[in-house]
Amino acid sequence: xxxxxxxxxxxxxxxxxxxxxxxxxxxxxxxxxLRCVPPMLLQPAVGFAIGRTLAASPALxxxxxxxxxKKVLVAPTDAAIGFLIGMTDGRPVIRCVDPxxxxxxxxxxxxxxxxxxxxxxxxxxxxxAVFFTRGLSVRGDMSLVLILRxxxxxxxxxxxxxxxxxxGPLTDPTLLAADIAGSLLQLVPTSPLPKQPVPxxxxxxxxQSPAWR
Numbered sequence: 579x580x581x582x583x584x585x586x587x588x589x590x591x592x593x594x595x596x597x598x599x600x601x602x603x604x605x606x607x608x609x610x611x612l613r614c615v616p617p618m619l620l621q622p623a624v625g626f627a628i629g630r631t632l633a634a635s636p637a638l639x640x641x642x643x644x645x646x647x648k649k650v651l652v653a654p655t656d657a658a659i660g661f662l663i664g665m666t667d668g669r670p671v672i673r674c675v676d677p678x679x680x681x682x683x684x685x686x687x688x689x690x691x692x693x694x695x696x697x698x699x700x701x702x703x704x705x706x707a708v709f710f711t712r713g714l715s716v717r718g719d720m721s722l723v724l725i726l727r728x729x730x731x732x733x734x735x736x737x738x739x740x741x742x743x744x745x746g747p748l749t750d751p752t753l754l755a756a757d758i759a760g761s762l763l764q765l766v767p768t769s770p771l772p773k774q775p776v777p778x779x780x781x782x783x784x785x786q787s788p789a790w791r
Contacts (some may be wrong), residue, residue, distance in 0.1 A: 650721065653677040
């Protein structure tokens, strides 16, 4: 198929609009990949990516410093992996973990489909709306969730821009391949993941609250 027709089928080339939000097909491909890659194999790539992001967005590290020694677990419900966010030696660290066996238990826990979490990251999803429709689960110390939210707001992150910073000229072919793979995944029935257990939190504030404002 000619490249022009392929772009017409799967959307506009991303070179025309590098800061477009990730498409549903691209996020579906990412969720599928996260189900297939063990956390320990993904950790080097995540460590490299967060290092590049912090170098480009110092405000993110400054805001996350308010976490202190506490940890926030962000767990996509459609991927068998979680991201444990905290501070180590004064620097933000994200560890790839199995959300069902995190020890010690995180101080706060955020869970939702990967597309929803990416939408919260780039601002295309209203956090209050998805919370009240039960699309987002927030448990534990709500002050930590607010710290994370404020850090993301200050950094004005864009997943597409972060990918472009990480992959350089390979970004557009990667996004196009993810679009195609996502379209093919829609044709294949998938089995739902087992429901993730909710960790027991030792934080004082255990109420769920619409902290994503």
